[in-house]
Amino acid sequence: MTFGCRGILEAFYGRPWSWEERHTMLDFMHEEGLGAYLYAPKNDPIHRNRWQEPYTDEEWMQFQRLNGHARDLGIELIFGLSALAFRYTEKAHLGVLQGKIRAARQRGLRSFALLLDDLPDRFEHGDDRQRFPDLAHAQAWLVNELFQEVAPDGQFYFCPTEYHGPGTSDYLRTLGARLPARAQVFWTGSQICSPRLTEEELRRVSDVLQRPVVVWDNFPVNDLDMQYDLHVAPLRHRAPGLARAAAGYFAAAGPRVSTSQLALRTTAAYLRNPHGYQPEPEFMKAVRRATSSESEAAAVAFLADLARRHPLTDRNEVLHHALWPDIDAFWAARGGSGKRAGPELPGRPVPTPVTPDEAPLRSAVQEMERHAFTLAHLHDPALRRDLAPWTAKLAGWARVMKYALGALDHPHDARTREYVLEELALVRENFHWVAGDTFDHFARRCLRAAGETEELA
Structure with missing residues (x-):
């Protein structure tokens, strides 16, 4: 019926x-x-x-x-x-x-x-x-x-x-x-x-x-x-x-x-x-x-997964996007996120066993950049316009993640850590919801871990 x-x-x-x-x-x-x-x-x-x-x-x-x-x-x-x-x-x-x-x-x-x-x-x-x-x-x-x-x-x-x-x-x-x-x-x-x-x-x-x-x-x-x-x-x-x-x-x-x-x-x-x-x-x-291509379809689906807060999503699952295994594998490869890392982000999924490896997350950050670029140049002008605020937020988080990884890779460069905090403030001015505080939380963990590395040097 x-x-x-x-x-x-x-x-x-x-x-x-x-x-x-x-x-x-x-x-x-x-x-x-x-x-x-x-x-x-x-x-x-x-x-x-x-x-x-x-x-x-x-x-x-x-x-x-x-x-x-x-x-x-x-x-x-x-x-x-x-x-x-x-x-x-x-x-x-x-x-x-x-x-x-x-x-x-x-x-x-x-x-x-x-x-x-x-x-x-x-x-x-x-x-x-x-x-x-x-x-x-x-x-x-x-x-x-x-x-x-x-x-x-x-x-x-x-x-x-x-x-x-x-x-x-x-x-x-x-x-x-x-x-x-x-x-x-x-x-x-x-x-x-x-x-x-x-x-x-x-x-x-x-x-x-x-x-x-x-x-x-x-x-x-x-x-x-x-x-x-x-x-x-x-x-x-x-x-x-x-x-x-x-x-x-x-x-x-x-x-x-x-x-x-x-x-x-x-x-x-x-x-x-x-x-x-x-x-x-x-x-x-x-x-x-x-969409007009597989790359456009992949970009829209990627954004939709991160921007998953809506009435049909259980409020306890709004942060359950696909990047958490890569984030967990990244920190596992580094032996943890540091003594001063602070608590886990509230609302994130329960961690599951992962293979320690930094590469998947670094690749995912590059993928974020590519998807943001694709979304900003969608063939359909109406869809491109309607997605624009969330596309901008995704692009901002990609920059935050790139800068945060750079700060972790260069712990003795204090200016690099400052870039992360400056970019965080700019990205958070955009209230359109993309993955909540996932990337803010990760970036600050990177800064704390970089600080601990510098102190040990």
Whole structure:
């Protein structure tokens, strides 16, 4: 069994995609068999913060063009509505949302979504508290009013204010009892960015809502606090039987289109064949399709391994990249990292037996430099641009490692050790996450070991 509705969400915080990027995403979706696209970027002010203002004629023309492109590809374009500080007792507020639906329908759009996520979970206006027993009753009333503008030929989606968690609250039960039967409800899972999704938890909340939920999967989105994390990785930990409990599945893309697509290709592979999906092979297929040579593919995969912090990675495994055996073999070849080395880096994998040898790490440092150069000159300009902050961080760590090895090889050259500390400060100005403190920790161990060697001389 596969998902009936499979789509992409443009619903992140930060710079919305350009219209060109949206058309590019539609072509990508058609290629990957994804049939629905929700327009709801949080930082489009007319969508959310200043929702009472109308779109300009030029913007409506762009929506019409986007919808035409989507229809040509067999993709459903869903027009998102949101409303900060909405007054349920203010007729004019309801009229604004109804007017936007009518204006969008005049441009050919037929499907809509009301998004009340990330809003206060209580009434903001006294009149609303007097009219409705609670927020769920008010929101259900609003959905019913807006649904009348969409029926009978359109789809309507709703993201409630409570969109993650156990899924058993009275709020959700009230919605389930009072929402229109055809209104579909988004759900992100146990968390906003859920590390895992199981059939059991989706069935539980679907029973409460009296309809199968539509999964809103917040991967690979990397906005807000996640903006420094690359999120170029395969989809993981989604049970193969989710389609039996969900009406659809939408993946939340991030602000960077090309890096999002690397992960989204794996999501599309999962959605096509949940029971046969294999994360790593599908990820490497995605990387090869996005790059123009084996050296480019190897460079992207190398960076992805080091920049592995994202919601689907266990927090205890974010530092478990492939270079640790080389680092351990290096220090083993030198009889240890020195008396003043300090503790092991917190979060690193448990050391395993290695053959003492300095050569693999020295080779790996050269490889880091080559990969950073390759990434800075990728054939695809969009992918090159989107990876640039992490590429710069990788290049910086490569310099740190080269200088640190130089300081260890020339322990009597104090200036060489100073270079390491100066470069460390510069690299750490870039907050984009690549291997955490792995290379900072290694470099400082090199300096301490060099200092001990100089003292013994």
